[in-house]
Amino acid sequence: MRVLLSWKRIGSWGVLLAAACALSPLAAATVIDIDAEDAAAPWSQDDGRGAANEIVREAFARGGVAIRMHTVPYARCKAEMLAGSVAGCIAVGANEALGAGTRLPRTPLYRVRTVLVSREHAAVSGCNASDWPADTRVGRVHAYEYAPRFEQAMATTRIATTDLNSEAQGLRMLAAGRVDAIALQLDALKTLDYVQRQAAVQAPLQVACDFGPLDSHVGFSMRHPEGARALAAFEQGYAAMLADGSAERILESWRERLMLTTPPRR
The missing domain is CATH 3.40.190.10 (Periplasmic binding protein-like II)
Structure with a gap:
């Protein structure tokens, strides 16, 4: 009886040990x-x-x-x-x-740089928002973070911002004249040429301002x-x-x- 009881105890501990071993890989994975x-x-x-x-x-x-x-x-x-x-x-x-x-x-x-892009030869040029035409419409992607200098420029009451779903949508709106400029996050890998091709936009565009890194x-x-x-x-x-x-x-x-x-x- 004692031998049987001992084997039962060993069996119980074995089951618990096996269960613990089985759970550990799952937790780790x-x-x-x-x-x-x-x-x-x-x-x-x-x-x-x-x-x-x-x-x-x-x-x-x-x-x-x-x-x-x-x-x-x-x-x-x-x-x-x-x-x-x-x-x-x-x-x-x-x-x-x-x-x-x-x-x-x-x-x-x-690291990206927040740049303002407008149509070539447009009146929106430079980084000083007070120099832009009144009621300039600037597109920005909803929930995006941008360089601090851009956020400061957008705080002026002379600027109207438009929320975008994506930068590609903004480029198409810019080409169609529905906004005057858009904010893009560009870098050595993601260039203006690249995002224009992604959006299938061939209109001549210019970088009106570089607001700095983020x-x-x-x-x-x-x-x-x-x-x-x-x-x-x-x-x-x-x-x-x-x-x-x-x-x-x-x-x-x-x-x-x-x-x-x-x-x-x-």
Whole structure:
């Protein structure tokens, strides 16, 4: 009887140990949901590809975290991050308005410049909004963060702003004369020529003003139960990619393919 009882105890402990061992890999393999903007090519696009998305996937893999990426409009990406329904959003601009519930990695994914684009030879020119015609209509993407100097210029009562769903929509509205200028986030990878081709807009445009830089990050929600772990895993993996040059190799591969599809303006 004692022997039988001992074996029963051993059997019970064995079942508990097996259950614990089975749960540990599941806990470690928890998939974390990350949103990515669907209209920010070539950084992040609706098919899930993009230079930023590629870097983020590899950084998380190196950090030992499995992610599930959802491509959504930027306003939803940002709203879900702020609400904590997803752990992160690719990519948010460094902005105090994001609030204490959002944490940004120490190192940005990339840096953009907020530029004002108008039709060639238009009256909207320069960075001083007081020099523009009265009631100038400026398009800006809903929920986007922009460089501080742009926000200051838009604060004047002489300027009327129009919310856009995307930069491509804004370019088409600009070409049709429905707005006088639009704000674009441009950089060495995402040029004016590139976004014009993406929007199928051939009208001659000009950069009326460069309002300065803005860093773009993966934003992480501290309201999400996995937000802090996701941030730590991303920073670990991204630091390794910067150290061994793999992040730069991804960017170089995108530069090469864009050179084939976006010839420089003549």
